[in-house]
Amino acid sequence: MERKIIKTNDGSVTIHLPEWNEQYHSKHGAVQEARHVFLKMGLHFYLENFQTEEISILEIGFGTGLNAFLTFLESERLSKKIRYTGVEAYPVSSEEVLQLNYPEASQATNKEAIFQKIHTVPWETISQISEFFSLEKQQKKFDEIEDITTFDIIYFDAFGARVQPELWTEDIFSIMYRALKINGVLVTYAAKGSVRRAMIATGFQVEKLPGPPGKREMLRAVKKQAQTS
Numbered sequence: 408m409e410r411k412i413i414k415t416n417d418g419s420v421t422i423h424l425p426e427w428n429e430q431y432h433s434k435h436g437a438v439q440e441a442r443h444v445f446l447k448m449g450l451h452f453y454l455e456n457f458q459t460e461e462i463s464i465l466e467i468g469f470g471t472g473l474n475a476f477l478t479f480l481e482s483e484r485l486s487k488k489i490r491y492t493g494v495e496a497y498p499v500s501s502e503e504v505l506q507l508n509y510p511e512a513s514q515a516t517n518k519e520a521i522f523q524k525i526h527t528v529p530w531e532t533i534s535q536i537s538e539f540f541s542l543e544k545q546q547k548k549f550d551e552i553e554d555i556t557t558f559d560i561i562y563f564d565a566f567g568a569r570v571q572p573e574l575w576t577e578d579i580f581s582i583m584y585r586a587l588k589i590n591g592v593l594v595t596y597a598a599k600g601s602v603r604r605a606m607i608a609t610g611f612q613v614e615k616l617p618g619p620p621g622k623r624e625m626l627r628a629v630k631k632q633a634q635t636s
């Protein structure tokens with residue numbers, strides 16, 4: 408499938424897939440969207456409500472590594488230990504990585520080497536990226552995830568239900584539910600009624616929240632009790 412690097416409205420780039428008319432991030436601003444949906448509504452919400460020495464995060468759709476990089480920056484800023492796992496079936500190429508301007512677009516040009524390290528460390532291995540941030544990239548499909556009560560937070564960042572409806576179903580959300588600890592939180596940029604209903608049917612408590620600039624709403628789902636089936 409053809410892939411093009413394009414600039415979004417906050418100056419950060421993203422990957423555009425013309426055939427699907429779909430992007431890896433919001434055209435209104437990739438960095439802006441990631442900070443709002445995953446950091447503010449996910450990581451910061453979790454830290455404000457629950458105490459843990461170390462936070463474990465699962466990212467569904469590692470893609471460009473933007474969410475991993477911004478989360479690394481937060482781990483430094485907060486001196487908080489984060490264990491980050493990114494699942495991705497189709498990694499971006501090294502040529503594409505060179506065109507991603509995320510350190511500059513997130514005012515962290517001094518962390519360019521860390522952004523490169525996030526991409527060059529081997530897959531299927533836990534790598535210590537910094538004192539506070541470890542990363543394991545796993546190359547597999549989302550329906551192959553088998554973790555049980557492992558993660559505090561899931562960043563659910565798959566392509567939209569318009570192009571990949573099979574990734575927004577009860578089957579996939581059950582896998583996410585199983586992978587979360589009690590009080591674990593899943594955040595996503597999506598706000599569709601069908602997505603919300605699939606999350607509720609899985610057992611999640613779901614809240615609609617204000618979305619990032621350019622998007623009215625997003626969803627946050629919390630696992631309050633153990634899976635029954």
Ligand SMILES: C[S@@+](CC[C@H](N)C(=O)[O-])C[C@H]1O[C@@H](n2cnc3c(N)ncnc32)[C@H](O)[C@@H]1O
Nearest residue numbers: 431468469470471473496497548549564565566
């Ligand atoms: C919206 S993009 C990812 C955005 C990513 N979080 C980022 O910041 O770049 C969705 C990602 O899911 C990956 N993907 C799509 N279908 C998948 C599947 N069935 N299993 C695993 N990864 C998949 C794509 O290759 C793509 O990288």
